[in-house]
Amino acid sequence: MVTPTAREVLLFMLEGQRYALPLEEVRELVRAVRLTPLPRAPAVVEGLVDLRGELLPVLDLRRRFRLPARPLSSAHHLVVAQAGARRIALRVDRAEGLLALEPGMLDTSPRELPGVGYVAGALKLPDGLVLLHDLRTFLSEAEALELDEALVKEGAPR
Numbered sequence: 001m002v003t004p005t006a007r008e009v010l011l012f013m014l015e016g017q018r019y020a021l022p023l024e025e026v027r028e029l030v031r032a033v034r035l036t037p038l039p040r041a042p043a044v045v046e047g048l049v050d051l052r053g054e055l056l057p058v059l060d061l062r063r064r065f066r067l068p069a070r071p072l073s074s075a076h077h078l079v080v081a082q083a084g085a086r087r088i089a090l091r092v093d094r095a096e097g098l099l100a101l102e103p104g105m106l107d108t109s110p111r112e113l114p115g116v117g118y119v120a121g122a123l124k125l126p127d128g129l130v131l132l133h134d135l136r137t138f139l140s141e142a143e144a145l146e147l148d149e150a151l152v153k154e155g156a157p158r
Contacts, residue, residue: 007023007100007101008022008023008098008099008100008101009021009022009023009098009099009101009123009132010022010023010026010029010079010095010096010097010098010099011095011096011097011098011099011130012077012079012092012093012094012095012096013092013093013094013095013096014061014062014065014067014092014093015062015065015067015068015070015093018096018130019061019092019130019131019132019133020099020123020130020131020132020133021079021081021090021132021133021135022120022132022134023098025081025082025083025135026079026080026081027080027081027082027087028080029077029078029079029080029095030051030077030078030080030089031074031076031077031078032072032073032074032075032076032077032078032091033049033074033078034072035047035048035049035058035072036048036049036050038057038150038151038154039150039153039154040146040149040150040153041057041146041147041150041151042139042142042143042146042147042150043060043063044059044060044063044064044138044139044143045057045058045059045060045147045150046058046059046060046063046091048154049078049089051080051089054087055151055154056080056087056088056089057086057088057089057147057151058078058088058089058090058091059088059089059090059091059138059139060091061090061091061092062091064118064138070093072091075093075094076091076092076093076094077091077092077093077094077095078090078091078092079092079095081135082135083135083136083138083139084135084136086139086144088135099123099125101123104124105123105124105125106121106122106123106124106132107121107122107123107124108120108121109121109122118133118134118135118137118138119131119132119133119134120132120133120134
């Protein structure tokens with residue numbers, strides 16, 4: 001859970017909209033590469049990527065946010081992040097950079113609204129609101145179990 005003491009966030013773009021992740025969850029950024037399909041994985045898993053010998057599930061933010069599908073491009077970025085105990089990758093159109101949060105920029109009340117399960121808050125920026133996501137809630141319990149089973153069948157560590 002993102003707390004009001006979060007100091008920095010990574011801003012990224014997806015279909016012309018900005019989103020944010022707490023920097024403490026982000027491990028690195030890499031250019032998108034070809035993904036390997038993962039049979040029997042939940043629909044939100046786009047595939048697997050081999051990152052220096054570690055197989056990571058790539059979560060499909062477009063599907064989760066009900067945005068139109070787009071073919072993978074070398075211009076896309078993968079945000080490697082920690083979602084609780086699980087290391088994952090998120091395909092984004094573009095990583096924008098880091099933003100140091102100042103007092104009053106983070107409003108955590110949006111997480112209380114219905115239908116915003118994986119939103120930890122909203123950043124109040126001069127050019128509009130940016131939703132801050134909590135990756136620990138991104139996968140439902142059922143999706144996490146389904147992903148674990150698919151990874152075991154592929155021989156990948158969870």
